[in-house]
Amino acid sequence: MSSDCLFCKIVAGEIPVEFVYESDTVVAFRDISPQAPTHVLVIPRKHIATINDIAPEDEAVIGHMYTAAKEIAAAEGIAEDGYRTVMNCNEGAGQSVFHIHLHVLGGRPMTWPPG
Ligand code: 5GP
Ligand code: ZN
Numbered sequence: 001m002s003s004d005c006l007f008c009k010i011v012a013g014e015i016p017v018e019f020v021y022e023s024d025t026v027v028a029f030r031d032i033s034p035q036a037p038t039h040v041l042v043i044p045r046k047h048i049a050t051i052n053d054i055a056p057e058d059e060a061v062i063g064h065m066y067t068a069a070k071e072i073a074a075a076e077g078i079a080e081d082g083y084r085t086v087m088n089c090n091e092g093a094g095q096s097v098f099h100i101h102l103h104v105l106g107g108r109p110m111t112w113p114p115g
Pocket of ligand 2: 001002005006007008009046047048098099
């Protein structure tokens with residue numbers, strides 16, 4: 001837990017958020033500023049600041065973030081039409097919260113390349 005981290009506070013229940021998915025090692029909740037009809041953030045309970053900070057022992061939880069994402073997509077009804085998962089790394093890529101999170105976006109057509 002990083003005491004000054006917004007997403008650690010959400011994991012700890014200090015900021016009330018409804019989880020759309022939770023397990024022993026990850027939680028997921030709706031983005032406060034949704035960029036698509038479905039916009040969910042999947043985060044590890046463990047504080048990992050950026051992709052650059054992922055350690056070998058984190059490999060299982062990183063994989064689990066994707067199995068969580070696929071279950072969320074199915075529950076949201078976007079699995080067949082398609083959805084996008086994004087994890088930004090550092091400011092240059094648009095990361096604004098330094099506790100890794102997998103964006104799960106769907107419910108509208110997605111363009112490529114992203115901006
Ligand atoms: P990033 O820009 O780091 O890839 O994504 C951070 C995301 O967290 C943004 O999409 C932003 O809207 C979302 N966010 C920031 N603060 C909060 C919050 O307090 N609650 C929720 N649910 N989402 C947040
Ligand atoms: Zn954190």
